Amino acid sequence: MHRFFLPPGTLSSGAQVALDAYAHQLHSVLRLQAGAPLVLLDGSGLEYAATLTDVSAKRAGALVGAARPCPTEPRLQITLYICSLKGEKFAWVLQKCTELGVVRFVPVVSRRSIVRPAAALDAKADRWHAVIREAAEQSHRAVLPALSPALDFDEAIAHAQGLRLLPWEGAASESGVARTPQLTAVEALSLLVGPEGGLADVEAAAAQAAGWQIVALGPRILRAETAAIAGVAALLALAGDMGM
DSSP states (O other), X not given: OOEEEOOTTOOOTTOEEEOGGGHHIIIIISOOOTTOEEEEEOSSSEEEXXXXXXXXXXXXXXXXXXXXXXXXXXXXXXXXXXXXOSTTHHHHHHHHHHHHTOOEEEEEEOTTOSSOSHHHHHTTHXXXXXXXXXXXXXXXXXXXXXXXXXXXXXXXHHHOOSEEEEEOGGGGGSTTTOOOOOOTTOOEEEEEEOOTTOXXXXXXXXXXXXXXXXXXXXXXXXXXXXXXXXXXXXHHHHTTXXXX
């Protein structure tokens, strides 16, 4: 069943809501007609059964039905600090990590980031919000992950609180540094993934000094986009959030 996010506070059982923002998709892409069932969400963690009441190329509306809990949100709340990546790789990470269950994304500009400065990343925010929303709808998320303004690396390592994990290829060469985090009692954490080319040694050292824990993602060197997805999946699995 097709799922659509509306602004917070929009939905209540028995209400008639406008879906004009989705009219083209409903009418011309999905070719739905009045009477079609939908699922509507407003980021509250609930999902609402709804019925499409009218649809045209520019206007659409639905009648909101009963609300029910949506059990797809993870217990472990992961904020992903991800250094900028070239081309569509950054959008790909947003898409896949939304599907996995990340709750917040923070773009970061590091020394080896190809896309810079931070303002250049913020200029892409509308496109990235759309990627996140579509991935959340497809993966049956109940809450839209947040997208924060971009930060420079030093701002990013000082910005995060709580358990902070930094996968770094240099971890394997530093005896006793890389270890598996214990997540049984952890409710939220931050994960920082470097850019193409990895983080500079001085950046990894600065992150450690700021309280970030260096971890490894196995004996092989992963591309930045792979490291982000593998890291999120591994952490959710360790926390028991992958249903395995």
